[in-house]
Amino acid sequence: MNTASLAAATADYTVPQLWRILAKTGYFLGLSGAIGATVTYATTVRPALREGEREDGGVLRGRVAAFLAWSGVALLVAGYFQLAARVARVGKGMPFGDALAPSALWDFLRAPAAKGAWIAQGTVYLVQNLVLLVTAATLMALFAPAARRHLDRIALTALPLALAVTFVAAVPAVRPPDVDTWLNLVLDQAHIVSGTVWLGGLVLLVALAGTRRRLGEGAGLLWADLWRRFGLVAMVCVAVVTVSGLWLSWRHVAAVSQLWTTGYGIALLVKLLLVAGLVAAGAFNQLWLMPRIVRARSADDTASLVHLTLRHFPKVVWGEVVLGVAVLAVLPFIAGSSRAEAGSPKAVFSGSVLGAGVALVAALALSLYATVKASDILARRTVGARPA
Numbered sequence: 368m369n370t371a372s373l374a375a376a377t378a379d380y381t382v383p384q385l386w387r388i389l390a391k392t393g394y395f396l397g398l399s400g401a402i403g404a405t406v407t408y409a410t411t412v413r414p415a416l417r418e419g420e421r422e423d424g425g426v427l428r429g430r431v432a433a434f435l436a437w438s439g440v441a442l443l444v445a446g447y448f449q450l451a452a453r454v455a456r457v458g459k460g461m462p463f464g465d466a467l468a469p470s471a472l473w474d475f476l477r478a479p480a481a482k483g484a485w486i487a488q489g490t491v492y493l494v495q496n497l498v499l500l501v502t503a504a505t506l507m508a509l510f511a512p513a514a515r516r517h518l519d520r521i522a523l524t525a526l527p528l529a530l531a532v533t534f535v536a537a538v539p540a541v542r543p544p545d546v547d548t549w550l551n552l553v554l555d556q557a558h559i560v561s562g563t564v565w566l567g568g569l570v571l572l573v574a575l576a577g578t579r580r581r582l583g584e585g586a587g588l589l590w591a592d593l594w595r596r597f598g599l600v601a602m603v604c605v606a607v608v609t610v611s612g613l614w615l616s617w618r619h620v621a622a623v624s625q626l627w628t629t630g631y632g633i634a635l636l637v638k639l640l641l642v643a644g645l646v647a648a649g650a651f652n653q654l655w656l657m658p659r660i661v662r663a664r665s666a667d668d669t670a671s672l673v674h675l676t677l678r679h680f681p682k683v684v685w686g687e688v689v690l691g692v693a694v695l696a697v698l699p700f701i702a703g704s705s706r707a708e709a710g711s712p713k714a715v716f717s718g719s720v721l722g723a724g725v726a727l728v729a730a731l732a733l734s735l736y737a738t739v740k741a742s743d744i745l746a747r748r749t750v751g752a753r754p755a
């Protein structure tokens with residue numbers, strides 16, 4: 368395809384304005400911080416610290432508290448700009464600067480319900496932003512030293528609140544007409560939650576690994592456990608983000624060739640290449656680093672264990688964080704639809720689509736199970752191979 372025909376093919380594609388790019392990327396970065404950090408604390412850090420009361424608990428809990436407090440600030444700022452972006456989008460042609468005005472926001476939130484709607488869209492966003500305010504305030508309470516004694520309670524309260532921020536925004540003001548639209552609502556939210564848990568979790572763990580100079584003798588053992596636990600969380604996220612992502616892709620892309628012949632497709636292709644990099648780094652951690660960590664652990668080789676868990680692993684994860692932020696930066700460019708650009712018919716949900724989906728989920732579950740098994744076998748083999 369030469370440039371002229373590519374230009375013709377993507378003629379219907381509109382590059383989003385800068386304020387939309389910053390608002391959407393900022394919003395999902397804010398959600399990654401709030402959802403990702405609270406879920407990762409609940410599923411990974413807290414259980415690891417509680418196992419045999421680790422010496423480094425104080426240092427890590429202090430860093431978690433600071434991270435959560437700042438993710439509250441990020442969520443508040445991102446939420447404000449995302450709301451203003453919604454106002455600017457509705458107020459066709461309204462300058463973004465005007466949409467930032469509290470009066471413009473209030474008018475938008477108080478707008479009456481549209482014809483056929485069971486609730487006003489503004490009311491849905493009013494509730495969403497009230498939940499967002501409470502979530503941010505709950506997290507920011509951790510700036511107060513006295514509140515840090517209640518880290519567990521605050522983090523476990525902020526977790527469902529942070530999830531509610533995205534779930535409430537997805538409440539349809541007009542009752543969805545068919546299964547297809549309901550499925551899209553549910554899978555879109557599954558996509559957002561699994562993506563933000565994965566990315567937010569990576570960022571929290573590299574922030575915690577940054578405390579390595581203040582950690583004690585047992586740090587290698589603790590971190591071997593932290594990376595193992597998060598590895599399982601990340602695998603579930605990969606599965607959910609892939610299945611839901613394929614559904615979202617099917618809805619907007621009618622043919623593989625549209626990935627390089629439409630503006631929407633090209634943006635999605637860039638995103639998929641970035642995600643492939645993330646998955647490859649994850650596979651390297653699971654199949655190369657984890658077996659060596661198991662070997663160092665069984666050999667009581669503290670120096671190698673600390674090097675692998677607190678120097679090598681965080682380096683790889685920093686790479687994943689950069690790729691992850693790039694994924695969120697590409698998101699606003701995945702706008703419109705390849706089907707519309709290419710004049711392809713709308714996606715129609717059918718039994719065969721459901722069948723394909725079920726087969727895909729089974730294949731994905733199998734491949735992830737195989738990855739865990741392979742990592743175990745490699746670990747046992749390296750331990751077995753250890754010189755007597």
Ligand code: HEM
Pocket residue numbers: 395555558559561562563565566608609611612613615616619635639642645691694698701702703
């Ligand atoms: C690190 C992995 C990923 C993250 C963090 C992520 C995150 C997101 C987010 C936050 C959205 C916006 C949803 C919305 O505005 O409602 C989105 C949209 C989308 N994602 Fe992903 N995603 C990831 C991987 C994938 C994968 C693997 C696929 C495909 C297999 C995919 C396909 C899509 C599509 C097609 C959309 C656009 C949907 C639309 O046009 O409404 N994503 N993604």
